[in-house]
Amino acid sequence: IGQSSPAAPFAAAALAGERAHPGAATLVWASSGHHEFLALFTGRRLERWVVGVRRHPAELPGWRRPPGDRSIVPVDPAFWRSELARAGADLLVVSRWGAAGELWPIEQQWAAAAGWSWLVDQRDFRIYGVPAAAGAPGRVTPGSAGGPQPASHPRAP
Helix, strand or coil, X not given: CCCCCCCHHHHHHHHHHHHHCCCCEEEEEEECCCXXXXXXXXXXXXXXXXXXXXXXXXXXXXXXXXXXXXXXXXXXXXXXXXXXXXXCCCEEEEECCHHHCCCCCHHHHHHHXXXXXXXXXXXXXXXXXXXXXXXXXXXXXXXXXXXXXXXXXXXXX
């Protein structure tokens, strides 16, 4: 992917994430709104599972929201951490589009406040290692973190 491609920053961050934490991993994705090149984070051998987790029990997974829904739901860092554990998260990928003036998503603030160390720090991406206590035991089957997956999802049960 050329440096002038819109995918270039995503590709650079995905590659840096693979180098920092090689092999299979479960990545939790948190973005201020850009998900176009999310597939790059599945790894060159497609051994990485990229998921989103809810930040509040009332929050619907993005694919279940009506088109254009920008409803605001409360956020709960303790609930979010429990969802990380249910997903068995190894890495947290946060992104923003700084050139457009976007701020980091709230998950970046929670990770920094908890003292999690980042493995990758780029202008619009940070990849944190999720401590075992926050993302380990309680792994769930694909599709159960944040509700059932759409039927077209390749890892759907």
